[in-house]
Amino acid sequence: MTSPDFWNRFSLRLEDKDICVKAVRDRYEDCEVEEFREQGYCSYTLLVTPPKVAFAREIIRHQATAEVKCEDGPALIVQLRPPQHALDLNIVRAASTAHPALAPTIEDLDLSLPRGIRAYEMRKVDGTPLSRLQQHGHSLDDSAGKRLERLITSFADLIAQSWHSPQEVHDITRTARADSPMDERPSMFAQCRGKVGSTMISRLERLASELPDEHLREIAREAMRAIQRMEDYPLVLNHGDLIPSNILVDQNTWEITGLIDWAEAEYLPFGTCLYGLEHLLGNMTISLPGSALTWTYLNGATQLRELFWSRLIDAVPGLEARMGDVRVMRDVGVLLWHGIAWDNGAIDRVVNDGEDVEELVKLRAFLTAG
Missing domain, CATH: 3.30.200 (Phosphorylase Kinase; domain 1)
Structure with missing residues (x-):
């Protein structure tokens, strides 16, 4: 050893x-x-x-x-x-x-x-980390395309399972008015007691003022306004680090066989883990030595994203009526997971152009693609 x-x-x-x-x-x-x-x-x-x-x-x-x-x-x-x-x-x-x-x-x-x-x-848990099997670039042959389709449908089933699982809090109704100051937290977020959930509003406030460009700051402001209007929205168990190295798959079919590393899991509004979908649809690339990092989506990523949403809606009756809220929480998840730096376990700093180039590349790509 x-x-x-x-x-x-x-x-x-x-x-x-x-x-x-x-x-x-x-x-x-x-x-x-x-x-x-x-x-x-x-x-x-x-x-x-x-x-x-x-x-x-x-x-x-x-x-x-x-x-x-x-x-x-x-x-x-x-x-x-x-x-x-x-x-x-x-x-x-x-x-x-x-x-x-x-x-x-x-x-x-x-x-x-x-x-x-x-x-x-x-x-x-049986399976191979997806990070070992993913290919770089954007082209897929037919067999790789089929494996990716199975991965996406399997991921949608996983997300649907979290909706159907026993929840810590059911049908929480907002008690704060939509025009209340941000320190009067909507009751839904008052029920989020984990490291991320208990500070979600304050983190979004920091992102809205400290992200390095106005477009990203405005997305954070819009997300804050939107979550103030949410009512009766479910909290579910959120894995906390839903990235390819923590997703185990059958190496032949790419069906998801397990999730590892639940150390950061907590109860959060449904959809905050959907940044994980983007990690299945693309990869970080660098075209030439010394050139800028780029997030490259696979050919067919748009259709695969549509496949995910279709499968999820089929699995969760009534979800379609809440899609606006789900997409807001998806953006909130992207902002929190890629807009706040992870400094050896500390998550209390907004990313910047000097120290966090890769996270900003993901942040801009994921918020544009959603």
């Missing part, structure tokens, strides 16, 4: 790593424990592979009278997280309820680890 990045990033010692890995190995003494090849920014991940004998023993222990077929057990993931990036177990359990086939059940291992590090166990 040779990856020191996580430990250096959070000012942890390599001795802490040795203690943590030993604790996990002791917890799974009959299993193989090794560094997982996919590592996140805010966590260190271990793959736990049970041998046949350990799996058979576990079945016998829990089902003494059952007929046992000696096969390998399911692989597990153990994720180590510093205290500032600990998981909200209520949220991750809600995710596995809302998306039982896509989100793993996560349990706190309650190990005694140094510096407040937490260890979480979860089932290894």
Whole structure:
């Protein structure tokens, strides 16, 4: 195990790593424990592979009278997280309820680890990160086009599932007048208690005054005015980082098989995660060395976006009547996820032309395409 990045990033010692890995190995003494090849920014991940004998023993222990077929057990993931990036177990359990086939059940291992590090166990979700399979450029052959269509319809089904899932808040009616000052928050947003939701209005205010060009600032102002007029709009569980590296797919069909990294999930108005659709329809390109970055949409992206909306509306009766509000929340999501910089976990700075060129390219492209 040779990856020191996580430990250096959070000012942890390599001795802490040795203690943590030993604790996990002791917890799974009959299993193989090794560094997982996919590592996140805010966590260190271990793959736990049970041998046949350990799996058979576990079945016998829990089902003494059952007929046992000696096969390998399911692989597990153990994720180590510093205290500032600990998981909200209520949220991750809600995710596995809302998306039982896509989100793993996560349990706190309650190990005694140094510096407040937490260890979480979860089932290894099948699939390949979409980021490994996406191609650069804009042309697609027929087979790639078919895979992308399946990806888009699968993504629409995922979004529809969030609408139908149990919600923390139902049918919240606005109590503030449309012309109320912005510090009198509409009740819908008063119910958003997570890191993003609880500061959504103030973030939009900052975006409306600090984004680097007038066109973007006006879009932020329009979004603020629009959300003040919303009534009876649903809050749903929002993944929080719906990008290709967190979307697992069947590498042959591109059907979505899982979502990973629910650390930033929270309840937000439906549609705020739709920035994720844009990441499926294009990619960042640079035509020549030294030339400017450009967001390039795939050929057929317009038709694929129409396919997404058609599939979503078919799956959610009555949604068509709220499409104006859904599109507003889609723009709000784009503004919040790409207009606020992510500085090593801090999300309290508006992007600027000097430090955040890539985010501004995405912001301008996504708000134009929506």
